[in-house]
Amino acid sequence: MKEIERAGIAVVHVCTITPISMTVGANRIVPAIAIPYPLGDPKKDAGAEVTLRREIMDKALSALATPVSEQTIFE
Amino acid sequence: MIKIVHYINQFYAGVGGEEKADIGPHMQEGAMGPGAALKAAFGGDAEITHTIYCGDSYYAENTEKASAEILEMIQKVKPDVFIAGPAFNAGRYGLACGSISKIVQEKLEIPVVTGMYQENPGAEMYKDSIYIIATKDSAAGMRDAAPKLAKLALKLAKGEKIGASIEEGYMPGKARVNFFEEKRGSRRAVEMLLAKISGKPFVTEFPMPDFDRVAPAAAIDVKTARFAIVTSGGIVPKGNPDRIESSSASKYGEYAYADVNADPSTVYETAHGGYDPVYANQNGYRVLPYDTLLNYEKEGKIGSIHGKYYTTVGNGTAVKDSAKFGQEIAEKLLADGVNAVILTST
Numbered sequence: 001m002k003e004i005e006r007a008g009i010a011v012v013h014v015c016t017i018t019p020i021s022m023t024v025g026a027n028r029i030v031p032a033i034a035i036p037y038p039l040g041d042p043k044k045d046a047g048a049e050v051t052l053r054r055e056i057m058d059k060a061l062s063a064l065a066t067p068v069s070e071q072t073i074f075e
Numbered sequence: 076m077i078k079i080v081h082y083i084n085q086f087y088a089g090v091g092g093e094e095k096a097d098i099g100p101h102m103q104e105g106a107m108g109p110g111a112a113l114k115a116a117f118g119g120d121a122e123i124t125h126t127i128y129c130g131d132s133y134y135a136e137n138t139e140k141a142s143a144e145i146l147e148m149i150q151k152v153k154p155d156v157f158i159a160g161p162a163f164n165a166g167r168y169g170l171a172c173g174s175i176s177k178i179v180q181e182k183l184e185i186p187v188v189t190g191m192y193q194e195n196p197g198a199e200m201y202k203d204s205i206y207i208i209a210t211k212d213s214a215a216g217m218r219d220a221a222p223k224l225a226k227l228a229l230k231l232a233k234g235e236k237i238g239a240s241i242e243e244g245y246m247p248g249k250a251r252v253n254f255f256e257e258k259r260g261s262r263r264a265v266e267m268l269l270a271k272i273s274g275k276p277f278v279t280e281f282p283m284p285d286f287d288r289v290a291p292a293a294a295i296d297v298k299t300a301r302f303a304i305v306t307s308g309g310i311v312p313k314g315n316p317d318r319i320e321s322s323s324a325s326k327y328g329e330y331a332y333a334d335v336n337a338d339p340s341t342v343y344e345t346a347h348g349g350y351d352p353v354y355a356n357q358n359g360y361r362v363l364p365y366d367t368l369l370n371y372e373k374e375g376k377i378g379s380i381h382g383k384y385y386t387t388v389g390n391g392t393a394v395k396d397s398a399k400f401g402q403e404i405a406e407k408l409l410a411d412g413v414n415a416v417i418l419t420s421t
Binding site: 001002003004005006007008009010011012013014015016017019020021023024025027028032035036037038039040042049050053054056057060061064065066067068069070071073 | 093096132135136164167170196199200285288289290291292293294295296297300305308350351352353354355357358360361362364366367368370371376377398400401402404405406408409413414415416417418419420421
């Protein structure tokens with residue numbers, strides 16, 4: 001992640017345990033649902049799960065479009 | 076007799092692997108799993124009266140609730156010392172060991188000690204607050220770790236003076252202790268310099284802190300940006316053609332996306348051994364959100380998508396290997412004009 005950003009590419013880290021993401025140095029962080037299914041939820045039906053994934057991805061896109069000067073969690 | 080409560084995860088308790096990682100905390104009398112090695116190291120000076128075990132995902136995903144439940148259990152037993160782990164290089168377990176130890180120390184004022192590998196993210200997060208014995212990266216290091224954990228735990232219980240980190244084996248940060256070196260400073264400095272000049276190994280007495288931080292990249296215009304997905308969640312084409320390892324991965328994969336109309340359970344699977352694979356195997360898009368990204372492209376919400384995704388298993392993988400993978404992936408992405416990356420982790 002850091003190597004990709006070091007190359008000048010904007011990276012958003014979508015993950016569940018955001019404290020680890022902060023510790024390792026991600027700059028744009030979007031919290032996810034759960035460790036085994038960060039961008040889904042098997043308890044939901046297929047349609048609702050796709051909607052949920054889109055909501056998280058919408059946040060990821062807006063994180064990438066937002067200038068940041070320090071590590072930021074986009075709740 | 077010194078009373079000890081020992082915290083371990085569901086795996087070391089013998090309850091189960093990743094499929095049991097979401098169980099809440101339980102307490103049982105006596106030593107379990109790695110507690111046996113600690114018990115041997117105590118040599119009768121202390122007793123593990125109770126073991127608390129908890130699923131790693133449960134703790135990581137419900138930290139506040141889990142720690143409150145565990146505190147309540149510990150309060151009933153009133154131990155002299157609390158020991159957690161060791162967690163070696165298991166990330167969620169290291170986080171749990173560090174977090175619960177710090178909370179026990181602060182809220183119950185009971186001395187605590189835990190252990191883990193230096194690259195475990197829990198080490199960086201908690202080494203300034205609690206005693207963390209530096210261990211090897213796998214459970215094979217238990218034989219080295221047990222006597223150090225036991226010795227420090229006994230000293231804490233008896234209220235004895237704790238030596239410097241280099242003497243006790245804990246990670247520097249928690250305590251500063253003065254001690255007398257046998258050789259004076261000028262002599263040590265000259266010896267270090269001579270060793271350096273002649274290419275021999277030497278150990279600095281004042282390591283510089285390693286703040287490996289990268290400045291945030293500039294914001295992008297998503298409408299024109301070229302996107303790629305990278306994941307440490309181990310999503311690979313069905314059959315794992317390059318045999319990416321389930322832990323301590325030595326490589327990453329570069330793959331074309333499967334047809335989005337195919338049933339994901341027939342085209343993807345996860346190679347990751349550090350989380351319950353059931354949900355990712357059913358539907359890889361839960362980790363690799365290509366379906367959503369493709370819709371964005373069709374709708375004109377984003378510019379375009381790089382044709383391949385990059386994947387590895389972020390489970391006990393060494394930092395230097397991960398950095399090498401990242402550098403190689405970055406070169407490939409730059410060559411294709413990618414300027415935005417969605418990186419997912421489990």
